[in-house]
Amino acid sequence: MNRFNQTIAQPAQSALAVNKVIKNTYMLLSATLLFSGVMAMVSMFFAMPPMAYLISVIGAMLLGMFVLPRTANSSAGLGVIFLITGMLGFGLGAILTLYLQLPHGPQTIATALGGTGVIFLGLSGYALTSKRDFSFMGGFVFAGMxxxxxxxxxxxxxxxxxxxxxxxxxxxxxMSAYILFQxxxxxxxGxxxxxxATYSLYMAIFNIFISLLQILGVFGGDD
Amino acid sequence: MDNIWLQIAMAVTIGMMIFFLFPRAMHWMKNGPKAGQGDWMAAVIPLVAVVAFVILLVMMV
Structure with missing residues (x-):
C-alpha cells in the first residue's frame, strides 16, 4: 500500500513542482517586462544617447554571466533579474528615442512590439499545448547562438x-526556437x-523585439 | 557605434559570452536528446509561421 501511494504521489508532486515553476516564471516575466517598459520610458524622457544602449547591454551581459549564477538560488536573484531587465529597458529607451525621430518610427515601434507579443505568446502556447518535448533542439539552438x-x-x-x-x-x-526549447x-x-527561466525568456523576447525593430526599420525605409 | 572603446568592450563581452556558452553548446550537441520521428517537423512548422508572420508585418509597415 505504501509503495502504491508513493508511485501516485511522486508524479503528482512533480507535476505540482512543474506548475509552480511555470506560474512563477510567467509572473516574474510579466513583472520584469513591465519594469523594463518603465525604465525605457525614463530613458526616453531623459533622451539618452545611443551610447546608453551599448553600456546597458554590456552591463546586463556581465551581470548575467557573473552575478546571476551566484544569486539565482536565493532571493537576491530577484533583485539581480530586475537590475538586468531594468538596465536593458533603459538601454532600449535610447534606441526607441532614435526610432521615434524617423518618419514612420512610432508605427515601426508599435508593429515590432505587437509582433513580438504575438510571436512569444504563439510559440509559448504551442510549446505548452503540443505536449512535444523540444529538448532535442538544444544542440541546434546553442550552436546557432x-x-x-x-x-x-x-x-x-x-x-x-x-x-x-x-x-x-x-x-x-x-530566439523563436529558443522559446520552444526553454x-x-x-x-x-529540465x-x-x-x-x-525568466532570464532566458526575457532575453529571447528582448532579442526578438530588437531584431524585429531593425528588420521593420530597414524594409519600412527607416534605416 | 562611434566610440571605439565601447565597440571593443562589446566585442570582449560577447567573446566572454562565447567562452561561457561553448561548453554548454558542446554538452547539448553530444549528450542532448535526439529528435524522434516528426519532432523536427513539429518544430519547423511554428518557425515557418514566425517567418510568414514577419513577412506580413514587413508588408504592413
Whole structure:
C-alpha cells in the first residue's frame, strides 16, 4: 500500500513542482517586462544617447554571466533579474528615442512590439499545448547562438548593413526556437529555477523585439 | 557605434559570452536528446509561421 501511494504521489508532486515553476516564471516575466517598459520610458524622457544602449547591454551581459549564477538560488536573484531587465529597458529607451525621430518610427515601434507579443505568446502556447518535448533542439539552438555571436563580433567592426540584417533574421529565428526549447524545458522538468527561466525568456523576447525593430526599420525605409 | 572603446568592450563581452556558452553548446550537441520521428517537423512548422508572420508585418509597415 505504501509503495502504491508513493508511485501516485511522486508524479503528482512533480507535476505540482512543474506548475509552480511555470506560474512563477510567467509572473516574474510579466513583472520584469513591465519594469523594463518603465525604465525605457525614463530613458526616453531623459533622451539618452545611443551610447546608453551599448553600456546597458554590456552591463546586463556581465551581470548575467557573473552575478546571476551566484544569486539565482536565493532571493537576491530577484533583485539581480530586475537590475538586468531594468538596465536593458533603459538601454532600449535610447534606441526607441532614435526610432521615434524617423518618419514612420512610432508605427515601426508599435508593429515590432505587437509582433513580438504575438510571436512569444504563439510559440509559448504551442510549446505548452503540443505536449512535444523540444529538448532535442538544444544542440541546434546553442550552436546557432555561438555562430551568431561570432557574426555579431565581426560586424561590430565591419559594420556591413547586409550582415547586420542577416544577423537580425538569424537571431529572430534562433530566439523563436529558443522559446520552444526553454518552455519545453520548464514543462519537462529540465529547468527548475524560475529566475533562470525568466532570464532566458526575457532575453529571447528582448532579442526578438530588437531584431524585429531593425528588420521593420530597414524594409519600412527607416534605416 | 562611434566610440571605439565601447565597440571593443562589446566585442570582449560577447567573446566572454562565447567562452561561457561553448561548453554548454558542446554538452547539448553530444549528450542532448535526439529528435524522434516528426519532432523536427513539429518544430519547423511554428518557425515557418514566425517567418510568414514577419513577412506580413514587413508588408504592413
Amino acid at each position: 555561438l555562430v551568431m555571436m561570432v557574426a555579431i563580433v565581426a560586424n561590430i567592426f565591419l559594420s556591413l548593413p547586409f550582415l547586420s540584417l542577416a544577423i537580425s533574421a538569424g537571431v529572430m529565428l534562433l 518552455t519545453s524545458q520548464m514543462i519537462n522538468g 529547468e527548475t529555477n524560475y529566475i533562470y
